[in-house]
Amino acid sequence: MPHANGPVPVGDFVTGAIASITRLIRDQDLKPGDRLPAEAALSEQLQVSRTVIREALRSLAALRLVDLGAGKRPTVAQLDDASVALMIEHGVSTEQIDIQQIYDVRRTIEARTAALAALRRTEAEALLVLGHAQAMERAFGDPVEIMEHDLAFHIAIARASRNPVFALIIGAFQGVTRQTWPIGWKSRTNDDERRAMNALHVELAQAILAGDPQIAAALMNRHFDQSIKALLTAGLV
Amino acid sequence: MPHANGPVPVGDFVTGAIASITRLIRDQDLKPGDRLPAEAALSEQLQVSRTVIREALRSLAALRLVDLGAGKRPTVAQLDDASVALMIEHGVSTEQIDIQQIYDVRRTIEARTAALAALRRTEAEALLVLGHAQAMERAFGDPVEIMEHDLAFHIAIARASRNPVFALIIGAFQGVTRQTWPIGWKSRTNDDERRAMNALHVELAQAILAGDPQIAAALMNRHFDQSIKALLTAGLV
DNA sequence: TTACCAAACCTGTAATACAGCTTTTGCCAA
């Protein structure tokens, strides 16, 4: 017999509980790692059954607002791209988003992350980016390894941009990219084209190391021009 | 006594159920609106209790991969920015993201949506954008109404870009923007500045109507330059 | 054929039970 008095919040109890718990995090100014009340306590505070509280906490865990663990109280969680990735992959699989649209978003954002990385990167970050670019060249015979270094290269640039929102978005696209990358690779039919792509990555890394945002952004745009062209040549997906 | 035999999937049962249900959507090629099996059926198929199935479905509902409703079977859902918005707001409230970073993302993306909108907008979309810009001018004495038309203006441009990922991201920022917009408005201390801002919106709308992507993007960049400067003047947040 | 109604189906919420994991408490030994 929950909410004995007072107006029931819009929607069902779980929706209300989600709102209450997020408000609790905000109002008490909780930070990642901080512990929330136990399920039983929340159940009593909000006057709903533990069932409702659990479904609300699971919802928040799916969005990565909280972390759950057996025996442990719920804790406030850190931003994480996994849940955005799930949404994006769902959008693609249900044909609400197509691959070309994702590449357009990536191009738009990554031209910016490349420029920001050139301005803000630490020495270590620049060398990490360069390391992945060089690893791509070294792994020439092994497409899967090239792809993994390529993905790591782009993530490293996004991190070096010092804007977690960019890193979140680019990270969320990795799952989809992993599925389409081989298509672009195969459509580059001769080794020269493939070596050129790897070389472009090294150049970009060097522009970031040199701290030149204009050149970095221009090279990133060039990279995406070529990638999108390669995907279109292959009939996209 | 679930999973009587066979290896238990990584993590807990709920995590496994989430994976199974998303795989089911993908493998059966379900589209938005299509119905999933009932909770009882899923419970039997996956050999876990209805409790687990419900928590998994709630998780997917939180991510907006499925829609739930009393008496109704779960259905595959359409992309929606509300869940991304929750994540972003959480990131801001836990100080993992700051407002300036969000404005940088917006500027990056919206310069692109403005250009794309100029290229792809329908007549109706262009007039909708222009309508909101003009409504901002007409509502001059009422900041809240100006803000709402401003938000609608940017969303309308994102939609007209014909890339749902851009619209998703911009939509997700609206909640946060609604909280910070008044700060920028107040920091524009004289009416001339404020009228100039409104006029810039009208100009931008006209560039989109005229189909000029270069000018549209340039005006959007100018708009964000001014907005970010206004927020910085106000000490940001 | 269409409108309507009842039955079947399904979800939302609650309550209880217990296994197993984590944190705290409190004691004992050095």
Add this chain to the structure above:
DNA sequence: TTGGCAAAAGCTGTATTACAGGTTTGGTAA
């Protein structure tokens, strides 16, 4: 006094049962 350890308390994960109330389906009557 301090350090370590073990017992106890606390908490979550899962299962089960029950029922109210919403939705869908199928058939009947007009």
